[in-house]
Each structure stands twice: as structure tokens, then as C-alpha cells.
Amino acid sequence: MRITQGQFSFLPDLTDEQITSQIKYALKNNWAVNVEYTDDPHPRNTYWEMWGMPMFDLRDPAGIMMEVQDCRKTYPDQYIRVTAFDSTRGWETPRMSFIVNRPKEEPGFQLLRQESDGRHIRYTLHSYATDKPEGQRYR
Template sequence: MAELQDYNSTPKYETFSYLPAMTPEQVRKQIVYLISQGWNPAIEHVEPENASRYFWYMWKLPMFGEQSPDVVISELEACHRAHPGHHVRLIGYDNFSQSQGIAFVVYRGR
């Protein structure tokens, strides 16, 4: 029988938290998917000790209508450089359902 993972050993912030860390190529594919769905990318960050709160700090305004994965990646990197100890997550806002279509942590703080 396989080893069971302790649920409380690592905090979970989104669905992908249960999977191994994504490679840069996998993150890029998720961004391409987000854009292809017509969702608006937005970036948030927060101190690790406050990550379980409802509100994270928004990095700039959502990138309404952004079509370039490279622009989104550069903003993710800029947020991470500005706040190296914070968790940084990417959100895809769906205009039609007025909800988040996707949200995942790209950089984990210490």
C-alpha cells in the first residue's frame, strides 16, 4: 500500500497544491489556456502566514483583454521580484459567470 500523505503537512491554497510543483513550461500552458478561454489574468500576492485569509493583495489591476502569455509571465516575475517572500498566484476572471475560472499559486514564499 502506498504511503498516505499527511493532509496538514503542507498548506493547500488551490487545486494544484496537491500536485508536484509545475515547471515553467506547465505554468505557461496554464496561462495559454486561461487566455484561450477569454478570461482576464490578474496577479495577487500575500505573506505566507496570511495566505489562508480571504483577501490577498492585488498586483496592479487585472490585465483586461491581455493576449500575450509573455506579458503575463513578465508581470508574475515582476511581482515575485518585488515581493520575494510572498506567495504569488495567478487568477483568471471569467466575465460571463462573474467568477474565477482558474487560480493557482505560481511562486511560494518562505
């Protein structure tokens, strides 16, 4: 199963050259860029771990790509994404977010069905990755 989150998620993985182009676009629009990672890619898990600090004043995409490469070396079997934030309205609004690294094997999700009062049916997603303890999910 291939996790589809953020922009470009239905396309093949972006090359480093394509990632750099997207970072250039974000910087051209004066958006702050940061790198995040997780081993729990549940769609409602919007709070991934930040790699370093957001790069508010960085204007060179090479510096951000260096951070992406460092994060890939440290967490090769986790999901890594680049997010660009726009603060022009006085608060940080995500304008762009896309995955730049994936584990070799993506275990996916299970759809759980629960019947409740009357004819109501509730559904939830269970990430197979969370069956293992944190730090051991993609080994």
C-alpha cells in the first residue's frame, strides 16, 4: 500500500531535482520551509516530528536539501515530508506539503467497522505500523 498524503502523492516519488524545484517555488513566495518525519503516517497524525527548526530566513534551496538528506540518513525507514508555511496573514498556514522519503515497505491500514445503536455503523482506520513499538515499526 502506498501512503498518499500531501501534494504529488499520486505521482511517482519526486526526484531530488524536482524537490529542489518545489522548494525554490516556496522560497520565491516567501514561505518558511521545514522538514518533518514520522513512523506513524495515519491521516489524522498531522503532528510529525520536526527535523531541526523551521527555516524562516533561509533563501537557498541547497540548504533545505541538505537538511532533507541529513534526515534521510538518520531516518531512512521513516516517512519524511517537506512543508512550506505562509505567514503573511499573521499565522502559519501550510501552503505546500509533500513526502520526500518512504520506508521500503509500507504496511498500510486496516478499515475497522463497528456497529452501534440502531443501524449506525462507524468506521476507523488502524495503521499496521503501530502494531510494533515506536522505533521498530519499519525494521
